[in-house]
Amino acid sequence: MSATAVAFDHSSASTNARLPLADVIAEIAARRDEFDRLSHVPRDVIAKLKRAGIYRAATPKRFGGDALAPTAFLDMIERIAAADGSAAWVASFGSANVYLAALPLQTQAEIYADGPDQVFAGGLFPVQPAQPADGGWRVSGTWKFASGCKGADWLGVGIGTQSTGGGVPGKPRTAVFRAHQVEIVENWDVVGMQGTGSHDLRVNDQFVADAWTFVRGGEPCVDEPLYRYPTIAYAAQVLAVVNLGLARAALDVANQMAGGRKTTTGAPQLADRAYYRIELAKAEAQLRSARAFFYESTDEVWQAILAGKPVTADQISLLRLAATQIAREGAGVVQRAYRLGGTMAIYRSHPLQRLLRDSMVVTQHAFLGEGNYDGAGAVFVGVPPIPGYL
Numbered sequence: 001m002s003a004t005a006v007a008f009d010h011s012s013a014s015t016n017a018r019l020p021l022a023d024v025i026a027e028i029a030a031r032r033d034e035f036d037r038l039s040h041v042p043r044d045v046i047a048k049l050k051r052a053g054i055y056r057a058a059t060p061k062r063f064g065g066d067a068l069a070p071t072a073f074l075d076m077i078e079r080i081a082a083a084d085g086s087a088a089w090v091a092s093f094g095s096a097n098v099y100l101a102a103l104p105l106q107t108q109a110e111i112y113a114d115g116p117d118q119v120f121a122g123g124l125f126p127v128q129p130a131q132p133a134d135g136g137w138r139v140s141g142t143w144k145f146a147s148g149c150k151g152a153d154w155l156g157v158g159i160g161t162q163s164t165g166g167g168v169p170g171k172p173r174t175a176v177f178r179a180h181q182v183e184i185v186e187n188w189d190v191v192g193m194q195g196t197g198s199h200d201l202r203v204n205d206q207f208v209a210d211a212w213t214f215v216r217g218g219e220p221c222v223d224e225p226l227y228r229y230p231t232i233a234y235a236a237q238v239l240a241v242v243n244l245g246l247a248r249a250a251l252d253v254a255n256q257m258a259g260g261r262k263t264t265t266g267a268p269q270l271a272d273r274a275y276y277r278i279e280l281a282k283a284e285a286q287l288r289s290a291r292a293f294f295y296e297s298t299d300e301v302w303q304a305i306l307a308g309k310p311v312t313a314d315q316i317s318l319l320r321l322a323a324t325q326i327a328r329e330g331a332g333v334v335q336r337a338y339r340l341g342g343t344m345a346i347y348r349s350h351p352l353q354r355l356l357r358d359s360m361v362v363t364q365h366a367f368l369g370e371g372n373y374d375g376a377g378a379v380f381v382g383v384p385p386i387p388g389y390l
Contacts, residue, residue: 081245
């Protein structure tokens with residue numbers, strides 16, 4: 001059967017009915033300490049996220065997926081993040097199927113043969129050289145930061161080949177394997193986002209056919225609106241939006257503390273203190289302003305795509321800038337809430353501790369680095385930005 005002739009009837013692709021996302025979020029909030037202890041989000045939670053539609057959100061409609069508008073998916077991740085940053089980070093890889101759209105259609109048909117709810121994760125760096133073999137490549141090496149790998153159905157690793165020279169900056173060639181073909185090296189021991197399970201991946205002399213490799217951010221083989229959205233910018237957005245959820249959770253904690261805590265010194269409750277009210281108001285304005293810029297930029301690009309217009313360099317740059325900004329502003333809001341928490345917030349058991357650590361991890365991601373401000377400034381003044389920015 002040819003790739004273009006592949007047809008799918010996924011009316012019963014999942015044996016279970018859809019779960020309301022709110023129900024899954026409630027369970028995530030109840031189990032977040034478990035995720036930290038395990039250093040990953042367990043597969044039963046991943047299965048529930050599948051049933052909530054997270055892992056078909058970026059699956060092409062031709063293969064039974066939802067191919068959601070970016071604003072809709074980003075809102076879902078933001079809501080999950082308010083319950084737990086690690087679970088939201090892992091759920092954000094429901095967007096990673098936009099990468100897979102660059103694979104040949106027949107390869108995609110094999111990936112989605114068992115249904116549209118497929119979890120793809122990967123550790124792409126450091127890019128490892130692949131050795132030529134008949135019809136493909138032999139791959140060996142170790143890769144870092146494979147978030148969500150323990151719940152994945154498919155795993156990707158970054159390879160360099162003679163034909164691609166390793167790809168272009170920021171867009172390595174990726175080899176896709178079934179999860180059982182890849183060893184997970186459990187070494188994720190960090191101060192924040194412990195539940196993401198971002199362990200190393202190891203492959204030992206595995207063959208991968210050419211048809212199972214793609215350039216991350218390369219031209220898609222699927223002609224649907226979502227796959228015309230800027231891929232690398234989207235990858236940055238789905239991670240950055242976690243800090244919007246964490247910031248909202250931090251402000252919720254601060255509000256709860258304001259009216260409910262009696263101080264150890266007998267001083268007035270926090271809600272009666274002017275400095276507390278002022279800082280809360282500033283933090284709320286800070287969060288809402290960054291959030292509005294982020295979603296406005298996203299919707300502008302999406303509407304242009306729906307109207308059949310090409311996405312411009314200026315629009316891509318604004319997506320990157322807005323993502324970087326919410327990562328930092330979100331962390332800044334969490335820090336404001338932490339300072340308002342006073343002495344009580346230094347205890348490990350205090351909810352602001354987790355939120356503080358997790359939010360700072362988001363700002364450290366390479367997609368959200370300080371160099372993005374230089375890239376955006378370069379686009380503003382009309383000079384070439386740093387490699388890989390656009």
